Amino acid sequence: MSGDIELASYPGLDARIRVLRLGTVVDAVFVRTERFDVLVDTLDTPETCRAALDLVGAGGDRPLIVVNSHMDWDHFWGNAAVADRSVIVAHAGASERFRNGSVHEVLARKASTDPRFATVELCAPTVTFLDRLSLEGGDLTLELLHTPGHAPDHVAVWIPQLRTCLAVDAVERPIPKVWSDDPADLRALVGSLRLIESLGARHVVLAHGQTDAPSTVGRNLRYFETLSERVGRLDRRLTVEENGELPAGLTLADTVENLPNLSADARRFYERFHRANLRATVRAIGEGAA
Numbered sequence: 001m002s003g004d005i006e007l008a009s010y011p012g013l014d015a016r017i018r019v020l021r022l023g024t025v026v027d028a029v030f031v032r033t034e035r036f037d038v039l040v041d042t043l044d045t046p047e048t049c050r051a052a053l054d055l056v057g058a059g060g061d062r063p064l065i066v067v068n069s070h071m072d073w074d075h076f077w078g079n080a081a082v083a084d085r086s087v088i089v090a091h092a093g094a095s096e097r098f099r100n101g102s103v104h105e106v107l108a109r110k111a112s113t114d115p116r117f118a119t120v121e122l123c124a125p126t127v128t129f130l131d132r133l134s135l136e137g138g139d140l141t142l143e144l145l146h147t148p149g150h151a152p153d154h155v156a157v158w159i160p161q162l163r164t165c166l167a168v169d170a171v172e173r174p175i176p177k178v179w180s181d182d183p184a185d186l187r188a189l190v191g192s193l194r195l196i197e198s199l200g201a202r203h204v205v206l207a208h209g210q211t212d213a214p215s216t217v218g219r220n221l222r223y224f225e226t227l228s229e230r231v232g233r234l235d236r237r238l239t240v241e242e243n244g245e246l247p248a249g250l251t252l253a254d255t256v257e258n259l260p261n262l263s264a265d266a267r268r269f270y271e272r273f274h275r276a277n278l279r280a281t282v283r284a285i286g287e288g289a290a
């Protein structure tokens, strides 16, 4: 799989930003500034991460700063490839997730079914922050913004000089997924989407969905507004089963504008996201917190 990494870009995206695409699994992003290189996310294995760094010619004397957007497996399992040469920056919540053990359980589970992960060694972030952190690269500034909701430790990157936001998983096409059905997580995700919308970005680069269209942010926001309005209008409390039928008006296709054509696998994947978002909405409405 590591051989599947390739460079990608979008029309009008500055040449200092390179998208590192691992098939349809995930995109990481490499940014070259005057003072240093920045790698936002290390992909799924150290091998993939090394192949990605080779593709962009990172190495030699140029300093490298690594950012982990959050502690989901497809974004940081390549850390061992850079741990001996780079600081690894993440939100303080990432260290907590690393310590509490769940990330190690995910590795044990995935390694037992896929030999690609058998040799993955997890490495924790080494520099953490709480709200915002600026990396001053000279020509470019990378502002790391805590954008929770998809995950409590999620970080997006804003590059004001290029009006470009690396939104990672805070924005997703067709839909992002909320961390849990706790209404606070749903509020956090919507708050993060509003924060990103307020930046007025010309490019919003995602980790999943292969687009940089800023309109995705508004679509994601309208999706959550639609869920909230329609669940609020129901005359009974909805129970969202994993495979049960959803009421008319509340299916994935009913609530996402311009739902792209999805493969059967992707469709099942986003159906799960949708049901998780719906459960969070039902709880939020039930508790009067939406």
Ligand SMILES: [Zn+2]
Pocket: 026, 072, 074, 075, 169, 207, 208
């Ligand atoms: Zn992800």
